[in-house]
Amino acid sequence: MSIKEDLMNKIINKTAVVGIIGLGYVGLPLAMESSKSGYKVIGFDIQEKKVAMVNKGCNYIGDVEDSEFKEAVSTGMLKATSNFEFIKQVDIILICVPTPLDKYQQPDISYVKSSTEAVGKYLHSEMLVILESTTYPGTTEELLLPILQEISGLKCETDFYLAFSPERVDPGNLKYKTKNIPKVVGGIGEKSTEIASAYYKGVLESEVYEVSSPKVAEMEKILENTYRNINIGLINEMAIICNKMNINIWEVIEAASTKPYGFQAFYPGPGLGGHCIPLDPYYLTWKAKEYNYHTRLIETSGEINNYMSQYILERSTKILNRFKKALKESNIIVLGVAYKNDIDDYRESPALRVIENFQNEGAEVQFNDPYIPVYKYKEKIYYGTELTKEILNKADLVVITTAHKKYNYDFIQKNSQFIFDTRNATKDVINRENIELL
Ligand SMILES: NC(=O)c1ccc[n+]([C@@H]2O[C@H](COP(=O)([O-])OP(=O)(O)OC[C@H]3O[C@@H](n4cnc5c(N)ncnc54)[C@H](O)[C@@H]3O)[C@@H](O)[C@H]2O)c1
The missing domain is CATH 3.40.50.720 (NAD(P)-binding Rossmann-like Domain)
Structure with missing residues (x-):
């Protein structure tokens, strides 16, 4: 059996172990969905407080159901640790860490970099790595790929698989949650895309949409959020003008x-x-x-x-x-x-x-x-x-x-x-x- 078939079988029969790095607004709901769909999940976080809360079954994210969370922890389907050595035990690892800006308004990619280095240290063959953090187009190919290959000595698309899949969760949204938001996936090569898609299809109820590269997936996420940012800028400007002209902007929007x-x-x-x-x-x-x-x-x-x-x-x-x-x-x-x-x-x-x-x-x-x-x-x-x-x-x-x-x-x-x-x-x-x- 080829490496890919072996990992694919584990994904299909739900014997693959899923690791999630970063147990925040994105990572914790994803950990829950993965465990609810039948995968054993190990969550990784540098905040000891969050790790302890997860292991006690104490939910701290509004979008996660308390009772489901308790059950996942008590049945051993979900546990958390700050010890990255446990990456050795996982077949799929998802990186969901922050991507803020520094004081010069430039990308602070340090969280993604340090998590990738931790993954590289314990990367083994038959493993799938997915980056979910929002980032600039090119991150997966230009930053993650070389780090993972250099530290591990393994080769992507042959020994392990790498993809980018942007997270689109909208905290507090009662209709669209992690489970039913369509997922875009772009792998380093065809095998990475196929295997990452198979994982998401096993976890989510939504459509999984494959694109030709991680870059396309990274850029489409930036497009979504830039579209919102600019349209909000436009309507804020409209509100300022409306006030000067004594026009009710809210009525204008309703009419439009x-x-x-x-x-x-x-x-x-x-x-x-x-x-x-x-x-x-x-x-x-x-x-x-x-x-x-x-x-x-x-x-x-x-x-x-x-x-x-x-x-x-x-x-x-x-x-x-x-x-x-x-x-x-x-x-x-x-x-x-x-x-x-x-x-x-x-x-x-x-x-x-x-x-x-x-x-x-x-x-x-x-x-x-x-x-x-x-x-x-x-x-x-x-x-x-x-x-x-x-x-x-x-x-x-x-x-x-x-x-x-x-x-x-x-x-x-x-x-x-x-x-x-x-x-x-x-x-x-x-x-x-x-x-x-x-
Ligand atoms: N919050 C949202 O609504 C949302 C929606 C879509 C996409 N995103 C993107 O998802 C990513 C994560 O956002 P979030 O809101 O979940 O952030 P968050 O701050 O809620 O959670 C991130 C977690 O990662 C942990 N962490 C940081 N560095 C780590 C490391 N090296 N190893 C292990 N854990 C580490 C932090 O302790 C924290 O618990 C960001 O790129 C963000 O842009 C967020």
């Missing part, structure tokens, strides 16, 4: 959405947040420079989206001015620090910059978020406040930055002096006398 083709609705807000949309396009910007190309649209969109937190400050100042109040020493409550509604993730959240801007101008700022009681930003700890009648009433201005469904907007409207709603979260509130929209 009646067109059955050629228009997709995007919504304005205080800026971009999360680990993906604000960062991923800059992976392309950086790579494009190698080809002497400057990504103009990405930069312009970034400028507009980054300006939004400053714009919130300017609009808030004008609102307070109408009430003959200065921003300095005003009492402001910011509602929602998560970067989007109904989740507990505040990475890159624009609300953090909005709060910082208010503080820099001498306002007394409090925040509330039903999902985030406390957060850390630039080495400073921020503690949330309760959302009582008294606290709302005392505030000169309530600024809604995240449209959490948990909020009772009627209660907020009734008990607030004035609300600046940057998300149209209060759209169903009947009395809107004391509400101004972005």
Whole structure:
């Protein structure tokens, strides 16, 4: 039996052991789906705290079902470790580590590099390696392939297989989850693509779409997120113009959405947040420079989206001015620090910059978020406040930055002096006398 057939058989009869490096928003749901479909899973993470939580059956990711998680751990289908030597025991290894930007807005690929080196050290024949972290086109071929081949002495497509498959999970999305989002797969060669596809077909309910190379898969992921980034930039600019022209942007978007083709609705807000949309396009910007190309649209969109937190400050100042109040020493409550509604993730959240801007101008700022009681930003700890009648009433201005469904907007409207709603979260509130929209 050839190497490929042997690994393929293990994948088909579910005797392959799956390893997942990085047990975060991407890795943990994938670990769960793999174990639910019948594969034994070993999760790897450098955070001892996460490893301990997994092994105790304590779930920490909103998209993962608590009872299913407990069962996977108690039946031995899922375990975690910080000891990378266990990579020796796995047949398939998926890399799901962070890909942030450094302080110069350049790709910080160090997490991917160090995980790949760990895999290279324990790589054995009949093994499949898949990178899921979002990254610049070329990473799998130019970074992973040489590291893996050099450290292990093994040859890709002969001894082991390597592919890129972008993760598209949308935390908090109730309809589309890891299991039913179509998966794009691009291997180093045909064998890698075929074998990686077979694994995903065994785990997911969704279509698996094969492309001709890892580069195509890497680029399509960047295209998806750049498309969102730029369209949000466009609608934020539209919101600024609409406000100047006294036109309700939200009504405009609703009207445009009646067109059955050629228009997709995007919504304005205080800026971009999360680990993906604000960062991923800059992976392309950086790579494009190698080809002497400057990504103009990405930069312009970034400028507009980054300006939004400053714009919130300017609009808030004008609102307070109408009430003959200065921003300095005003009492402001910011509602929602998560970067989007109904989740507990505040990475890159624009609300953090909005709060910082208010503080820099001498306002007394409090925040509330039903999902985030406390957060850390630039080495400073921020503690949330309760959302009582008294606290709302005392505030000169309530600024809604995240449209959490948990909020009772009627209660907020009734008990607030004035609300600046940057998300149209209060759209169903009947009395809107004391509400101004972005
Ligand atoms: N969060 C999302 O919505 C989302 C969606 C699609 C794609 N992505 C991409 O997926 C990747 C992972 O994102 P995430 O949100 O899951 O990140 P995360 O921060 O939630 O999880 C990453 C995990 O990797 C661990 N880690 C870091 N370095 C490691 C190493 N060398 N070895 C082992 N573990 C290590 C961290 O401790 C952490 O637990 C990123 O490239 C991101 O752009 C994220």
